[in-house]
Amino acid sequence: MIYADNAATTRMSKTAVEAMLPYLEDCYGNPSSLYALGQKAKEALERARQTVASLIGAEPREILFTSGGSEADNQAIRSAAYLGAAKGKRHIISDPIEHHAVLHTLRKLEKEGFEVTWLPVHENGIVRPEELEAAIRDDTCLVTVMTANNEIGTIQPIRALGRICRDRGVLFHTDAVQAVGHIPVNVKEDNVDLLSASAHKFHGPKGVGFLYARRGVRLQSLIEGGAQERGLRAGTENVGGVVAMAAALEESLCGMEQTTDRLTALRDRLIRGLREIPHSALNGDAARRLPGNVNFCFEGIEGESLLLLLDDKGICASSGSACTSGSLDPSHVLLAIGRVHDVAHGSLRLTLGEDATEAQVDEIIAAVKEVVAHLRSFSPVWRDLCEGKTPFIL
Numbered sequence: 001m002i003y004a005d006n007a008a009t010t011r012m013s014k015t016a017v018e019a020m021l022p023y024l025e026d027c028y029g030n031p032s033s034l035y036a037l038g039q040k041a042k043e044a045l046e047r048a049r050q051t052v053a054s055l056i057g058a059e060p061r062e063i064l065f066t067s068g069g070s071e072a073d074n075q076a077i078r079s080a081a082y083l084g085a086a087k088g089k090r091h092i093i094s095d096p097i098e099h100h101a102v103l104h105t106l107r108k109l110e111k112e113g114f115e116v117t118w119l120p121v122h123e124n125g126i127v128r129p130e131e132l133e134a135a136i137r138d139d140t141c142l143v144t145v146m147t148a149n150n151e152i153g154t155i156q157p158i159r160a161l162g163r164i165c166r167d168r169g170v171l172f173h174t175d176a177v178q179a180v181g182h183i184p185v186n187v188k189e190d191n192v193d194l195l196s197a198s199a200h201k202f203h204g205p206k207g208v209g210f211l212y213a214r215r216g217v218r219l220q221s222l223i224e225g226g227a228q229e230r231g232l233r234a235g236t237e238n239v240g241g242v243v244a245m246a247a248a249l250e251e252s253l254c255g256m257e258q259t260t261d262r263l264t265a266l267r268d269r270l271i272r273g274l275r276e277i278p279h280s281a282l283n284g285d286a287a288r289r290l291p292g293n294v295n296f297c298f299e300g301i302e303g304e305s306l307l308l309l310l311d312d313k314g315i316c317a318s319s320g321s322a323c324t325s326g327s328l329d330p331s332h333v334l335l336a337i338g339r340v341h342d343v344a345h346g347s348l349r350l351t352l353g354e355d356a357t358e359a360q361v362d363e364i365i366a367a368v369k370e371v372v373a374h375l376r377s378f379s380p381v382w383r384d385l386c387e388g389k390t391p392f393i394l
Helices: 014-022 038-057 069-085 098-109 129-136 160-168 239-253 256-275 303-312 330-338 356-379 380-386
Strands: 061-066 091-094 116-120 138-143 171-175 194-198 211-214 281-282 293-298 349-353
Touching: 014 194, 014 239, 014 356, 038 061, 069 098, 069 171, 069 194, 069 211, 069 239, 098 116, 116 138, 129 160, 129 380, 138 160, 160 171, 160 281, 256 281, 256 293, 303 349, 303 356, 356 380
Parallel strands: 091 116, 091 138, 138 171, 171 194
Antiparallel strands: 061 211, 194 211, 281 293, 293 349
8 A cells, every 4th residue: 555645644653652652551640630640641741842842943831732733723713813803903814725724714703703805826826925915904913824735735935924924913823734744844933923733744643733822922712611721721631642742743853854855856756757647737836835745637537536546556645635525526725726626626636755665656656647547538528628629728
């Protein structure tokens, strides 16, 4: 089997598993308990907080542990919005290729009377700093732009966007779920006020993540109950998961430069191979993209059939976000960068992991070429394109 869906989730590293086990088996105390077993768990929790903070350029008190990126996105956006509303500011700026955890939260806020400006991302999927600057108003309370897109891998100019927000006194949130552990992230240097991350995207466990909130940004609780996480997130902390997340993040950052160089070379090899397929197109910017991300559209086929046939060949891939895999609608990300519905339906996302090899990449290329040719051989849409009844788009 070749696993090429690391944007959906990653395999837990041995380092993360080994770090987690003691807090499932021996040191299983509740960190809110006063006896020694609980206090040992509390100490582990705070060590992990220090580790995570140091790895992204933050302070320990600025790290709040969550169940993952979606919860962190919700808490960050709602907190910033309500802080703004208290000052009479109800305008938010974002873009249409955000994860649904951001999009759906913003849609709900619109129903509560907030106004959202949606910045264009153009065909390469990138928000232009000058367009953000022009969109900021006196009543703007929040800008939320993801660091790297989960479908097309586009990396945004976060530092420049953050600087504009900082200069204009507007809170800046970034969904960095796909970025943390894969590209350098430093909240201070990047001018970020709020940042969301999820452990299972960088070889940690599922069900745990964190929210960075710059000191001075007051968060609102989503979950009421106990006084855990300084009263900002009720519920007994997932000590084992948090410890494993810190270990996985630390490991991911070791040798990141070498890993990035190797993965980028494999990514570009895969892109070159898939570009040989007629009437295909790479989605997203060719250079400003995550090291292991490849996203293509193939005209005249349907993406779900492509995935199923690749699965028969032992290749795990996706057509977009795992969170919307049950939807029959084309990717909102691909539509936002200008792909028409028929083309967007024929998309394929391949995301390579650190253990990928040239041989695996070549096997993927061969398999995709074979499957695309097979699907086109009996596709009435492809026949009409070839016969000139409908024009090619790609």
